[in-house]
Amino acid sequence: MNSTVQKNKTWPVIFGILGVIVMILPFFSGPYIQSIGRTVITYMILAISWDMLIRSGQLSFGLAGFFGLGSYAAVLSAVNLHFNPFISIVFAALVAGLIAFLVGAVVLRLRGMYFAITTLALGEIFRIIIHNWTSLTGGPNGKLLPKLAFDGASIPTYAMMVLFALIIIALSEYFKRSRIHYALTAIRDNEIVAKSSGINIYKYLLIAFTVTAAIQGAAGAGFAQLYGFVTPESSFNANYTLIPLAMTLLGGMYSTWGPVIGAVLLGVLGEFLKLYIPYGHLVVYGIIIILVLLFMPWGIVGMAGRLLKKGESHE
Amino acid sequence: MNKKKIYTIAGISAALILSVILLIIRPTILVYGIQRAGIYAAIALPMALVLGIVHIVNLAHGEMMMVAAYLSYFICTTFGIDPLVAAIPTGIIMFFLGLIIFKTSIAHTLEAPELNQLILTFGVAMVLSQSVNLIATSQPRKISLDYVSASATIGDVSFGIYDFIFPVLAALFLAVLIYFLKKTRLGKAASAVGQNPRGARIVGINVDLTYTIIFSLASMIIGVFGSFFITKFSIFPAVGGTFTMKSFALVAMAGIGNLPMVIGASLVLGLAESLVMSVPHGAGWSPMIFFGLIIIVILSRSFRSKQ
Numbered sequence: 001m002n003s004t005v006q007k008n009k010t011w012p013v014i015f016g017i018l019g020v021i022v023m024i025l026p027f028f029s030g031p032y033i034q035s036i037g038r039t040v041i042t043y044m045i046l047a048i049s050w051d052m053l054i055r056s057g058q059l060s061f062g063l064a065g066f067f068g069l070g071s072y073a074a075v076l077s078a079v080n081l082h083f084n085p086f087i088s089i090v091f092a093a094l095v096a097g098l099i100a101f102l103v104g105a106v107v108l109r110l111r112g113m114y115f116a117i118t119t120l121a122l123g124e125i126f127r128i129i130i131h132n133w134t135s136l137t138g139g140p141n142g143k144l145l146p147k148l149a150f151d152g153a154s155i156p157t158y159a160m161m162v163l164f165a166l167i168i169i170a171l172s173e174y175f176k177r178s179r180i181h182y183a184l185t186a187i188r189d190n191e192i193v194a195k196s197s198g199i200n201i202y203k204y205l206l207i208a209f210t211v212t213a214a215i216q217g218a219a220g221a222g223f224a225q226l227y228g229f230v231t232p233e234s235s236f237n238a239n240y241t242l243i244p245l246a247m248t249l250l251g252g253m254y255s256t257w258g259p260v261i262g263a264v265l266l267g268v269l270g271e272f273l274k275l276y277i278p279y280g281h282l283v284v285y286g287i288i289i290i291l292v293l294l295f296m297p298w299g300i301v302g303m304a305g306r307l308l309k310k311g312e313s314h315e
Numbered sequence: 316m317n318k319k320k321i322y323t324i325a326g327i328s329a330a331l332i333l334s335v336i337l338l339i340i341r342p343t344i345l346v347y348g349i350q351r352a353g354i355y356a357a358i359a360l361p362m363a364l365v366l367g368i369v370h371i372v373n374l375a376h377g378e379m380m381m382v383a384a385y386l387s388y389f390i391c392t393t394f395g396i397d398p399l400v401a402a403i404p405t406g407i408i409m410f411f412l413g414l415i416i417f418k419t420s421i422a423h424t425l426e427a428p429e430l431n432q433l434i435l436t437f438g439v440a441m442v443l444s445q446s447v448n449l450i451a452t453s454q455p456r457k458i459s460l461d462y463v464s465a466s467a468t469i470g471d472v473s474f475g476i477y478d479f480i481f482p483v484l485a486a487l488f489l490a491v492l493i494y495f496l497k498k499t500r501l502g503k504a505a506s507a508v509g510q511n512p513r514g515a516r517i518v519g520i521n522v523d524l525t526y527t528i529i530f531s532l533a534s535m536i537i538g539v540f541g542s543f544f545i546t547k548f549s550i551f552p553a554v555g556g557t558f559t560m561k562s563f564a565l566v567a568m569a570g571i572g573n574l575p576m577v578i579g580a581s582l583v584l585g586l587a588e589s590l591v592m593s594v595p596h597g598a599g600w601s602p603m604i605f606f607g608l609i610i611i612v613i614l615s616r617s618f619r620s621k622q
Binding site for chain 1: 372374420423424427429430431433434435437438439440441442445446448449450452453553556557560563564567599600602603605606609610613614
């Protein structure tokens with residue numbers, strides 16, 4: 001698991017430019033493509049946030065939980081407190097971040113399987129709370145948004161999501177270049193060594209967990225602002241954990257561009273599959289997770305990096 | 316060993332005190348609590364076995380139970396036999412399904428970091444639940460049986476007696492597993508592998524074969540339980556998910572590798588859930604109990620390690 005940062009800087013840049021082109025293309029096509037684009041970007045943001053935490057070696061299955069929490073925070077604040085859509089997204093990020101901070105303070109004492117399963121349970125717990133707190137959340141019926149961001153116009157909402165994605169990509173790159181990255185990588189590689197060299201493991205993990213949960217909450221809020229409704233079953237759907245995971249694994253873990261590439265590839269593939277297999281097309285994502293783990297654990301980005309390195313050494 | 320005994324005694328006595336209080340206040344809570352505990356113990360035991368010996372967290376655990384229940388359902392509807400009879404073919408099929416799952420995927424990540432194993436079994440779980448979704452649709456299915464609604468009355472308390480089959484089943488599983496691990500040659504080898512795989516390999520135990528057999532055996536137990544599950548509950552592709560989490564919570568509470576304590580942990584969970592359900596409007600909140608228990612276990616462990 002000692003995937004080092006790639007020495008060669010040109011390839012990630014080329015991938016990045018390709019990604020940006022893919023992001024811009026939908027502006028010149030119809031609303032259907034733009035709606036696919038928004039969904040893909042939502043998954044991309046989730047995938048990047050998941051990757052940001054896995055860089056510390058902590059596997060979180062809590063994506064769907066914080067996603068749904070953010071969706072609800074945005075809709076409820078817009079309905080009850082009459083927040084502007086954009087403020088409601090920021091509010092959702094703050095709520096998700098705060099709850100992640102409180103939960104993380106307890107749960108981050110755990111490692112490995114204990115942490116993973118507790119985060120898996122978190123999503124379920126949030127769903128149950130939302131489901132049962134009928135007076136606030138509308139219970140199983142969910143809530144409707146009275147007014148969508150940009151009144152649901154296709155191009156501005158897509159532009160908003162692209163901007164959102166760019167911010168998250170920049171944040172992820174910042175995480176990769178700052179002190180936090182070295183601390184988190186050290187924790188992943190060898191926690192005891194990291195601890196003995198003076199890294200405050202708990203603090204850095206808590207920062208990473210809170211920030212990624214806030215991103216997931218904001219992604220959920222953005223999604224709720226696009227579709228205008230939340231229900232416990234749709235907002236906390238396990239797909240929001242499964243799909244970003246498959247995307248990150250396929251693209252390549254421990255990088256920003258891996259999740260981006262994975263999201264674009266699998267997002268577009270997923271839309272095609274949906275047309276042919278309306279129910280159960282998610283089986284493909286599960287199969288991708290298994291195949292990638294067994295046969296190419298470094299993902300596309302890692303494979304490309306390795307092939308490139310091989311080519312250089314031959315010259 | 317001494318520490319373990321103290322925890323065992325503490326856990327059992329806590330469960331006993333809770334039961335006595337319940338017995339005095341409301342006997343039905345106790346009855347339903349024990350019945351629930353039986354379900355949880357029966358499904359958590361195979362996970363405890365796999366976790367204790369193969370050292371793999373199988374996130375597809377509940378999904379395998381769901382697949383077994385569907386298998387049993389289709390066997391029953393095709394051949395017109397009782398689910399309790401179908402438990403035998405279902406168990407055999409699940410033995411081989413477990414074998415296939417282990418050999419094709421999990422066995423290749425045994426040497427890999429724990430992270431990979433978790434993601435892999437999560438992928439397996441998704442493949443299983445989505446395949447069932449694809450083949451059988453998400454429509455709930457149920458087999459209606461007459462004997463399931465049998466009830467008994469003691470004093471002025473009346474309750475269903477069929478559900479006591481689950482505690483009996485759990486006790487049977489535990490007895491068989493303990494006999495297997497303590498008395499048979501293969502079981503002793505498996506225990507050795509569970510304690511120290513490298514040492515077991517050095518003394519000439521075929522570790523890979525042991526892993527395969529234990530995983531398949533656990534799958535078979537899951538299969539048998541799946542057939543019992545369908546007699547009482549309706550099934551749908553997402554039914555297994557919570558059982559994975561609850562089983563893990565129980566195994567974590569009991570301590571990894573401690574099979575008998577799983578029963579004690581299940582009793583605590585079952586009784587607590589039953590207690591919450593008896594409170595008005597409490598039924599919706601009962602699925603949260605296990606999460607609270609996990610958090611308590613975590614906190615107590617982290618404080619203990621600080622001392």
